[in-house]
Amino acid sequence: MQLDGIHHITCITADAPGNVDFYARLLGLRMVKKTVNFDAPDVYHLYYGDERGAPGSILTFFEFPDAARGRAGEGMIHRLRWRVASQDSLEFWSERLAGDGVRLDSSGGGRALRFTDPEGLGLELAVVETDDPPLTARADDIPAEHALQGFEGVRVYGAARERENRLLTEALGFTLTDPGEYKIDVGHRTATYGYDDPPPEPGLQGAGSVHHIAWCDRDDEHAGWRDELRRIGAGPTPIIDRQYFLSIYFREPRGVLFELATPSPGFAVDEDPEHLGEQLRLPPQYEGMREQLEASLTPLLNPRVQTTQS
Numbered sequence: 054m055q056l057d058g059i060h061h062i063t064c065i066t067a068d069a070p071g072n073v074d075f076y077a078r079l080l081g082l083r084m085v086k087k088t089v090n091f092d093a094p095d096v097y098h099l100y101y102g103d104e105r106g107a108p109g110s111i112l113t114f115f116e117f118p119d120a121a122r123g124r125a126g127e128g129m130i131h132r133l134r135w136r137v138a139s140q141d142s143l144e145f146w147s148e149r150l151a152g153d154g155v156r157l158d159s160s161g162g163g164r165a166l167r168f169t170d171p172e173g174l175g176l177e178l179a180v181v182e183t184d185d186p187p188l189t190a191r192a193d194d195i196p197a198e199h200a201l202q203g204f205e206g207v208r209v210y211g212a213a214r215e216r217e218n219r220l221l222t223e224a225l226g227f228t229l230t231d232p233g234e235y236k237i238d239v240g241h242r243t244a245t246y247g248y249d250d251p252p253p254e255p256g257l258q259g260a261g262s263v264h265h266i267a268w269c270d271r272d273d274e275h276a277g278w279r280d281e282l283r284r285i286g287a288g289p290t291p292i293i294d295r296q297y298f299l300s301i302y303f304r305e306p307r308g309v310l311f312e313l314a315t316p317s318p319g320f321a322v323d324e325d326p327e328h329l330g331e332q333l334r335l336p337p338q339y340e341g342m343r344e345q346l347e348a349s350l351t352p353l354l355n356p357r358v359q360t361t362q363s
Contacts, residue, residue: 058242060269061111067260081192084330106320110188126256128308130263132175172261206245214248267312
């Protein structure tokens, strides 16, 4: 069994309209699904990605309108890393972000650009040598050669990062490349997972924090992964149907919530691929609440269709 890189990363926002503006308008990602939280249908679950909603490009947000600002701490992901094509792309993004009032962090060095979203979530664009195909979205004001190309990986706050995480290497198939640095370099797509020393303050889950990271497995291996995780004592959940993929959840030893997610059936299962994310889609169990939910959810401006929709 092999993992095929990142499937998606899920975070928390307290401001769905501002979230759409930042990720769909400013960063040029496509909104590939507008739905609701499976466990709290009165709030949004928003999905962004490339043109087809491919695993490896998907960033999702649970919206909790009253959520306080979160803070990354030990056992939490603190930075998401996207790939871009070139140094020219970094220069394009530096100008675009600064022009929109985004404060840039110079610590990324010449091959990376670091900044935060409006709620403090750490982000990075990096020039990475890879044979993986780019996972890009169309945006009228972003040249195709500078579009974000899918996830490269994440950075995590974790103590004792010099100690090997055997769950990653022995069970999940990551390669230890340096102390605290791991990579998926088999399967269909590569990804990195690296630890940094944690800050002294404890982490707080809230707006601008990462909820979990999902790794992409294969449809015919999903049940086998659960059996293997049970065998090694990782405490996986039962297989959960998330409508667009099947999921298994468990925690890695330093505390980050992991998910294994299947590539199928995908985001076109309930709408035309040409119109992904344009209308509110509900899990079947909540269709009876559609009128109520459409009246209560905050209208969102989707830059792809230039209309305000709830």
